[in-house]
Amino acid sequence: MNVDLSPDGKDIVFDLLGDIYIMPVSGGTAKVLRQGKAMEVQPRFSPDGKKYLLLRMQVVVIISGPWTRDGSNTKQLTKESFRLLNNAVWTPDGSML
Numbered sequence: 660m661n662v663d664l665s666p667d668g669k670d671i672v673f674d675l676l677g678d679i680y681i682m683p684v685s686g687g688t689a690k691v692l693r694q695g696k697a698m699e700v701q702p703r704f705s706p707d708g709k710k711y712l713l714l715r716m717q718v719v720v721i722i723s724g725p726w727t728r729d730g731s732n733t734k735q736l737t738k739e740s741f742r743l744l745n746n747a748v749w750t751p752d753g754s755m756l
Contacts, residue, residue, distance in 0.1 A: 660673060660674060660675055661673060661674050661700060661701045661702065663702055663703045663704050663711070664684070664704070665704050665708045666704060666706060666707065666708040667708055668684060669684060670682065670683055670684060671683075671684055672692070672702040672703075672704060672711055673689075673702065674699065674700045674701065674702055674713070677697070677698040677699055677700065678691060678693060678694040678699065679691070679692045679693040679694075679699050679702050679713060680692060693713070697715050698715070699714070699715045700713065700714050701713055701714045701745070701746060701747065703747065703748060703749060704749075705749050705753045706749055706751060706752065706753040707753055712747055712749070712756060714744055714745070714747060736756065
């Protein structure tokens, strides 16, 4: 289980059993952002808090990319078939991973 705090300190995003959730720091019910057969892990908020990235494991391919906070507007950034990606992070200005 991986957890990340939003830059404004109001939300946390986390993975649990391959699905991605978001919830207020104050507590309450977690909202599913991404779920399905693909294993999705290690969500990280962008520095501006408008996007998050995650690693998606499906068969042998690892996909990472930023998503809007509601789980839509996905964009695949990598297509690895040999190396396993792990622990992607944003640059401080949010322009690169």
